[in-house]
Amino acid sequence: MAEQTDDAGRGGSLTAVQSPEEAEGQRRFDAIIAEDSRIEPRDWMPEAYRKSLTRQMSQHAHSEIIGMQPEANWITRAPSLKRKSILMAKVQDEAGHGLYLYSATETLGTGRDTLNDQLLTGRAKYSSIFNYPARTWADMGAIGWLVDGAAIANQVPLCRASYGPYGRAMVRICKEESFHQRQGFEILLELSRGTEAQRTMAQDAINRFYAPALMMFGPSDTDSPNSQQSMAWNIKRFSNDDLRQRFVGMIVEQVKVLGLTLPDPELRFDEESGQWKHRDLDWAEFKRVVSGGGPCNAQRMARRREAHEEGAWVREAAAAYARRQQAEKEQVA
Numbered sequence: 216m217a218e219q220t221d222d223a224g225r226g227g228s229l230t231a232v233q234s235p236e237e238a239e240g241q242r243r244f245d246a247i248i249a250e251d252s253r254i255e256p257r258d259w260m261p262e263a264y265r266k267s268l269t270r271q272m273s274q275h276a277h278s279e280i281i282g283m284q285p286e287a288n289w290i291t292r293a294p295s296l297k298r299k300s301i302l303m304a305k306v307q308d309e310a311g312h313g314l315y316l317y318s319a320t321e322t323l324g325t326g327r328d329t330l331n332d333q334l335l336t337g338r339a340k341y342s343s344i345f346n347y348p349a350r351t352w353a354d355m356g357a358i359g360w361l362v363d364g365a366a367i368a369n370q371v372p373l374c375r376a377s378y379g380p381y382g383r384a385m386v387r388i389c390k391e392e393s394f395h396q397r398q399g400f401e402i403l404l405e406l407s408r409g410t411e412a413q414r415t416m417a418q419d420a421i422n423r424f425y426a427p428a429l430m431m432f433g434p435s436d437t438d439s440p441n442s443q444q445s446m447a448w449n450i451k452r453f454s455n456d457d458l459r460q461r462f463v464g465m466i467v468e469q470v471k472v473l474g475l476t477l478p479d480p481e482l483r484f485d486e487e488s489g490q491w492k493h494r495d496l497d498w499a500e501f502k503r504v505v506s507g508g509g510p511c512n513a514q515r516m517a518r519r520r521e522a523h524e525e526g527a528w529v530r531e532a533a534a535a536y537a538r539r540q541q542a543e544k545e546q547v548a
Contacts, residue, residue: 248449253379256322264448267441268378269323270339271450276316277334278342281515283309285349286358294352301398302355308391315388319380335520343501344427346509353406353413357420359399361428361466367392368462369432377449400469407473414475421470422478429493430501432459438498463491 233241240259247254254260287306293299317327333339344362349355371389376382406417433439433455445451453461463482470477481494503509 248377251449252377253382254377255379263444265323267445267448268381268450269320269325271441271445272316272320272323272381273325273330273333274340274342276313276320276330277339278345279309279313279316280334281341281519282345284515284518285345285347285511286355289349289352289355292352293355298402305359305395305398308395312388312391315384316381319384322380331523335516335523337507337516340505342431343505343509344424344431346504346511346515347423347427348511350423351416351420353403353416353420354424356399356402356406356417357424359395359397360403360469361399361421361424362431363392363395363399364466365428365431365462367396368465369458372452372458373450375449375452381450400473403473403475407475417473418475421475425478426496427504429459429463430496430498432456432462434498434501460490463493467491 237259241261244254244258244260244264247258254264283306286302286309290299290302290306293302317330320330321327330339334341349358367389370385370392373385374382374389376385403417403421406413433442436442436454436456439455442451442455446454466477467482479494481492483492484490485492504512507513
């Protein structure tokens with residue numbers, strides 16, 4: 216974090232000398248957080264809060280954009296016209312989610328060109344899950360059910376995030392993500408009721424995406440440097456481990472409907488805690504993948520840079536049109 220936090224975890228500096236205006240802004244900020252209300256773009260906020268939100272929201276936006284790639288690759292190979300149209304609509308939704316989140320991040324004072332540059336130059340991260348290959352049509356089901364399901368479990372509490380633009384963006388995103396999860400579950404359900412080869416394909420997809428989906432919630436609370444502060448600021452509402460535990464509890468019941476299994480020999484229900492206990496995750500793999508060492512990192516980033524370069528003429532044309540419109544307004548005035 217850029218600043219130390221005070222005892223209440225509000226992000227005030229213990230050492231920096233604040234001006235009277237900053238001290239009053241800090242007081243109002245603390246009061247809004249204590250009231251569980253919302254910070255808006257024009258409100259004063261600690262620099263650490265602004266930086267933390269910019270990092271979290273931009274990484275979320277980057278994940279939505281990169282996440283379009285493995286699904287877009289299957290549009291032309293979907294097994295029916297219905298499946299093609301549904302998958303195309305889903306990819307369009309993901310693009311919209313990225314747009315909402317980039318727009319919300321810009322209200323914190325960082326322009327979209329800067330955000331894109333951070334992604335394209337490797338200075339910003341995105342969700343590790345999108346660095347795994349989508350090998351079969353069943354993977355579209357596993358991504359919808361497990362990946363989008365994990366996203367919903369993580370993102371629904373963000374609808375109450377203390378930063379107004381983020382929370383409002385998440386309301387619409389979560390509504391659309393719920394359809395994506397249902398779509399994925401339906402794909403797996405149809406395959407699970409098909410031939411033995413189809414059932415095997417569905418089970419293989421679940422086997423490969425199960426652990427990476429659980430890692431989407433981030434490291435255990437003791438190893439997450441940002442989790443506790445985000446909770447103190449009411450950006451997050453639950454810890455990484457709590458969210459992961461809730462998600463496991465949901466998919467344990469849902470996989471029974473599929474007649475398939477979760478690839479976790481240590482999965483068991485603990486009577487004392489009333490929770491499902493899952494195996495330890497390979498956090499060394501998580502760190503390697505999120506840092507650029509996954510099976511598809513290079514491919515995903517190369518494709519993103521290519522798309523950015525190919526779209527340069529669109530951005531230039533839009534900028535020229537905006538300049539002309541502004542010039543015409545100034546002439547009329």
